[in-house]
Amino acid sequence: MYTxxxxxxxxxxxxxxxxTKVIVLHNDILIIxxxxxxxxxxxxxxxxxxxxxxxxxxxxxxxxxxxxxxxYEADTLIDxxxxxxxxxxxxxxxxxPMTLFRGMADDLNLMTWLNDHIFPxxxxxxxxxxxxWCAKLAAAEMILxxxxxxxxxxxxxxxxxxxxxxxxxxxxxxxxxxxxPAPGVPAPGKNVSVAQEFIERWQDKNSLLLPAxxxxxxYTCSSDTLQNAKEMARQKHARLFVHxxxxxxxxDQIQQQQGTNPVRYLEKLGLLDNDTVCVHCVWLEDEExxxxxRTGAQVSTCPQSNMKLGSGIAPLKKMxxxxxxxxxxxxxxxxxxxxxxxxxxxxxxxxHKVRDLEPTALPAEVVLGxxxxxxxxxxxxxKDIGSLEPGKKADIVLLxxxxxxxxxxxxxxxxxxxxxxxxxxxxxxxGKVVMQxxxxxxxxxxxxxRKVRKLAESL
Amino acid sequence: MYTxxxxxxxxxxxxxxxxTKVIVLHNDILIIxxxxxxxxxxxxxxxxxxxxxxxxxxxxxxxxxxxxxxxYEADTLIDxxxxxxxxxxxxxxxxxPMTLFRGMADDLNLMTWLNDHIFPxxxxxxxxxxxxWCAKLAAAEMILxxxxxxxxxxxxxxxxxxxxxxxxxxxxxxxxxxxxPAPGVPAPGKNVSVAQEFIERWQDKNSLLLPAxxxxxxYTCSSDTLQNAKEMARQKHARLFVHxxxxxxxxDQIQQQQGTNPVRYLEKLGLLDNDTVCVHCVWLEDEExxxxxRTGAQVSTCPQSNMKLGSGIAPLKKMxxxxxxxxxxxxxxxxxxxxxxxxxxxxxxxxHKVRDLEPTALPAEVVLGxxxxxxxxxxxxxKDIGSLEPGKKADIVLLxxxxxxxxxxxxxxxxxxxxxxxxxxxxxxxGKVVMQxxxxxxxxxxxxxRKVRKLAESL
Numbered sequence: 001m002y003t004x005x006x007x008x009x010x011x012x013x014x015x016x017x018x019x020t021k022v023i024v025l026h027n028d029i030l031i032i033x034x035x036x037x038x039x040x041x042x043x044x045x046x047x048x049x050x051x052x053x054x055x056x057x058x059x060x061x062x063x064x065x066x067x068x069x070x071x072y073e074a075d076t077l078i079d080x081x082x083x084x085x086x087x088x089x090x091x092x093x094x095x096x097p098m099t100l101f102r103g104m105a106d107d108l109n110l111m112t113w114l115n116d117h118i119f120p121x122x123x124x125x126x127x128x129x130x131x132x133w134c135a136k137l138a139a140a141e142m143i144l145x146x147x148x149x150x151x152x153x154x155x156x157x158x159x160x161x162x163x164x165x166x167x168x169x170x171x172x173x174x175x176x177x178x179x180x181p182a183p184g185v186p187a188p189g190k191n192v193s194v195a196q197e198f199i200e201r202w203q204d205k206n207s208l209l210l211p212a213x214x215x216x217x218x219y220t221c222s223s224d225t226l227q228n229a230k231e232m233a234r235q236k237h238a239r240l241f242v243h244x245x246x247x248x249x250x251x252d253q254i255q256q257q258q259g260t261n262p263v264r265y266l267e268k269l270g271l272l273d274n275d276t277v278c279v280h281c282v283w284l285e286d287e288e289x290x291x292x293x294r295t296g297a298q299v300s301t302c303p304q305s306n307m308k309l310g311s312g313i314a315p316l317k318k319m320x321x322x323x324x325x326x327x328x329x330x331x332x333x334x335x336x337x338x339x340x341x342x343x344x345x346x347x348x349x350x351x352h353k354v355r356d357l358e359p360t361a362l363p364a365e366v367v368l369g370x371x372x373x374x375x376x377x378x379x380x381x382x383k384d385i386g387s388l389e390p391g392k393k394a395d396i397v398l399l400x401x402x403x404x405x406x407x408x409x410x411x412x413x414x415x416x417x418x419x420x421x422x423x424x425x426x427x428x429x430x431g432k433v434v435m436q437x438x439x440x441x442x443x444x445x446x447x448x449x450r451k452v453r454k455l456a457e458s459l
Numbered sequence: 460m461y462t463x464x465x466x467x468x469x470x471x472x473x474x475x476x477x478x479t480k481v482i483v484l485h486n487d488i489l490i491i492x493x494x495x496x497x498x499x500x501x502x503x504x505x506x507x508x509x510x511x512x513x514x515x516x517x518x519x520x521x522x523x524x525x526x527x528x529x530x531y532e533a534d535t536l537i538d539x540x541x542x543x544x545x546x547x548x549x550x551x552x553x554x555x556p557m558t559l560f561r562g563m564a565d566d567l568n569l570m571t572w573l574n575d576h577i578f579p580x581x582x583x584x585x586x587x588x589x590x591x592w593c594a595k596l597a598a599a600e601m602i603l604x605x606x607x608x609x610x611x612x613x614x615x616x617x618x619x620x621x622x623x624x625x626x627x628x629x630x631x632x633x634x635x636x637x638x639x640p641a642p643g644v645p646a647p648g649k650n651v652s653v654a655q656e657f658i659e660r661w662q663d664k665n666s667l668l669l670p671a672x673x674x675x676x677x678y679t680c681s682s683d684t685l686q687n688a689k690e691m692a693r694q695k696h697a698r699l700f701v702h703x704x705x706x707x708x709x710x711d712q713i714q715q716q717q718g719t720n721p722v723r724y725l726e727k728l729g730l731l732d733n734d735t736v737c738v739h740c741v742w743l744e745d746e747e748x749x750x751x752x753r754t755g756a757q758v759s760t761c762p763q764s765n766m767k768l769g770s771g772i773a774p775l776k777k778m779x780x781x782x783x784x785x786x787x788x789x790x791x792x793x794x795x796x797x798x799x800x801x802x803x804x805x806x807x808x809x810x811h812k813v814r815d816l817e818p819t820a821l822p823a824e825v826v827l828g829x830x831x832x833x834x835x836x837x838x839x840x841x842k843d844i845g846s847l848e849p850g851k852k853a854d855i856v857l858l859x860x861x862x863x864x865x866x867x868x869x870x871x872x873x874x875x876x877x878x879x880x881x882x883x884x885x886x887x888x889x890g891k892v893v894m895q896x897x898x899x900x901x902x903x904x905x906x907x908x909r910k911v912r913k914l915a916e917s918l
Contacts, residue, residue: 422881
């Protein structure tokens with residue numbers, strides 16, 4: 001599956017020669033003495049005592065320290081001793097502004113939680129200011145826990161986009177569409193055109209951000225809305241996200257209203273293709289899994305949210321066996337209540353073992369892939385991110401394994417079963433160091449926390 | 460359930476008067492400006508802007524800063540701004556020396572894992588030196604993640620006891636009993652007498668440590684061994700731990716060999732009483748839950764280990780409803796692979812919600828109790844530890860909530876659903892600061908990690 005280190009080193013040298021030719025001209029970073037975990041099919045599984053060279057926002061080369069030319073110099077030299085360099089994690093689903101509701105209402109019946117707590121709190125608090133600051137808090141939390149790319153879906157997404165760009169996190173930012181009056185969209189009839197304008201405003205505006213559309217669900221959007229949104233997304237070459245089959249209740253509702261199951265319903269509407277991301281997919285019949293596989297629809301699974309809300313356990317193994325690309329998502333802070341992809345990986349791997357009473361189910365390696373390269377595929381970004389390979393964007397996490405809970409180190413499985421977001425020492429996104437030694441360098445996190453606390457006090 | 464802050468403050472003042480009288484005579488610590496989370500039925504749920512005063516290894520007083528006499532002085536003053544003071548966590552089950560096997564063999568069939576990996580590795584590596592250093596690594600990991608009391612079960616437990624005492628962690632250390640040749644016990648016929656000698660050596664030797672006996676399981680210990688061990692433990696007033704009904708396979712085995720279910724079998728042998736801790740209890744019939752409740756036997760549940768090994772989900776709600784005291788345990792690092800009780804709490808709460816498809820199942824408050832006061836009860840230490848109350852031992856964790864993932868703070872549920880061990884800033888055990896600002900003060904953690912890495916290399 002992986003090329004050997006020997007095979008790879010031959011290529012690495014070529015890249016290095018290319019690299020040394022351009023190094024004087026561009027911003028560059030050299031990470032030395034680190035363990036490199038490329039998480040790519042074309043790379044060695046692990047490079048002990050390695051280096052990663054970054055130039056012009058991209059990975060210029062990586063390999064064993066033995067192959068690094070002695071004359072090499074870099075603008076920024078990072079000593080990676082005791083650190084693992086791995087691809088930044090890809091969170092395929094969240095609602096960033098909902099950090100405001102973290103821990104506000106836990107352990108409640110789903111309808112009580114929604115109707116008595118979340119909806120009233122949203123009605124009271126969601127405005128452009130709230131969306132901006134709470135998304136910024138989410139960006140801080142995600143960067144600090146090793147997420148370098150995030151897919152968001154909410155309302156007033158211009159403010160999310162601004163917050164993410166300022167934070168320096170890569171993102172797919174999707175404007176919400178729902179057939180009720182929503183923040184920034186008082187007239188539901190204009191929900192798709194508002195999303196279209198959002199996409200037009202942000203397309204090709206910033207290399208870190210792709211705009212998209214997020215239809216809340218088949219039970220809150222009419223078939224017309226769903227079809228119009230998909231048609232618009234298709235024209236704009238944008239991704240469409242949709243919550244799908246999260247609870248048994250909504251599946252029954254669709255079945256009753258539409259006379260078929262949710263996946264067949266979406267297929268009939270023409271919603272399912274490579275550019276559509278179906279989020280949750282907990283309650284799927286085997287036929288629905290076949291349809292998702294056949295249409296090439298992407299799936300984002302959010303196990304912690306599904307557990308905490310008592311929604312159920314997605315048939316992940318069946319989906320993967322059917323060839324569906326599945327990424328991992330945290331969902332929003334109202335139902336998780338954290339945005340730490342390391343927790344998500346750990347729990348996902350363990351959950352599916354106990355679901356099947358089978359310890360071989362969902363190995364750590366598969367989950368690591370879901371949180372990186374598969375996540376990138378779900379977002380259509382696999383050519384740019386998701387693994388450490390020369391030519392890809394330099395989205396890199398340096399994880400500090402010089403800690404008791406990460407000793408000894410036999411295998412990368414350690415990252416799934418023993419690491420957590422707090423172990424991330426440094427984060428590089430698009431070749432720029434955005435977090436170093438647990439300090440966010442791109443914006444004032446203290447100010448952001450103060451702003452969010454103030455918003456929380458008014459709830 | 461909780462007394463109000465007003466009611467409590469009246470008492471607090473009395474304690475303070477007592478306290479100020481003795482303060483000059485003893486080592487004392489005063490933590491000021493912190494949020495106090497006593498986790499006790501007799502205390503307010505939360506004291507904002509509070510203090511905790513420690514004298515002579517015990518909690519002398521706690522309350523609101525407004526009630527702290529201005530003339531108060533302390534040998535050690537800790538500014539708790541942005542910190543939550545909470546009881547140290549109680550890990551009711553682990554095998555500390557197994558840190559050596561962390562991540563050595565993951566995602567394998569149970570029998571392959573045991574027979575091809577764990578047993579051979581143990582045969583090759585377990586010796587007094589290994590037990591000492593690997594238990595010390597475990598102690599570092601536990602202290603750094605907020606555990607102040609741990610119940611351990613393994614072989615060569617004298618070395619675990621030494622490691623724990625040197626680390627300054629409170630412990631119940633149980634010498635292993637099994638009917639096979641084991642490390643330090645080549646003749647199985649002497650297993651109970653070896654455990655008895657261990658208990659005699661350590662009883663009343665160090666105030667931080669209680670010796671105990673750990674019978675591996677009803678399928679690896681004969682009825683004679685189980686009865687002799689319990690009789691010995693009874694005479695020595697020591698706790699007996701036993702793995703019970705972890706897998707369906709072993710339950711079937713006991714049923715076949717003994718003609719009854721495992722709990723009824725243990726009851727018949729006279730093993731079940733208040734001083735026996737049954738670990739795992741995944742596969743229980745309703746009748747067995749009744750027996751455990753009636754006999755007052757204690758239960759330690761280890762959800763992450765049960766998930767990772769695909770063993771099953773314990774009927775926790777039924778056990779709690781029946782009035783059984785259930786503590787939380789991490790199990791050993793070969794099957795978790797971490798000793799972080801914050802992860803264990805989070806996962807435990809979420810697992811039982813999805814098991815029952817009911818978000819109200821196992822609220823965060825109950826899980827916090829399992830990891831603190833109920834855990835203390837399981838170990839027979841509830842008069843001394845498990846909550847912050849004047850007169851109890853000062854086992855205190857200071858958690859840093861000045862971080863993006865712990866903002867905003869509405870409710871202590873945050874500690875279950877958003878915190879992790881890495882958020883622990885300072886740990887006090889028995890009135891002594893053993894970890895401050897993520898640095899272990901009691902021993903050289905760097906040396907310990909080097910020793911364990913060396914042992915790992917030889918595997």
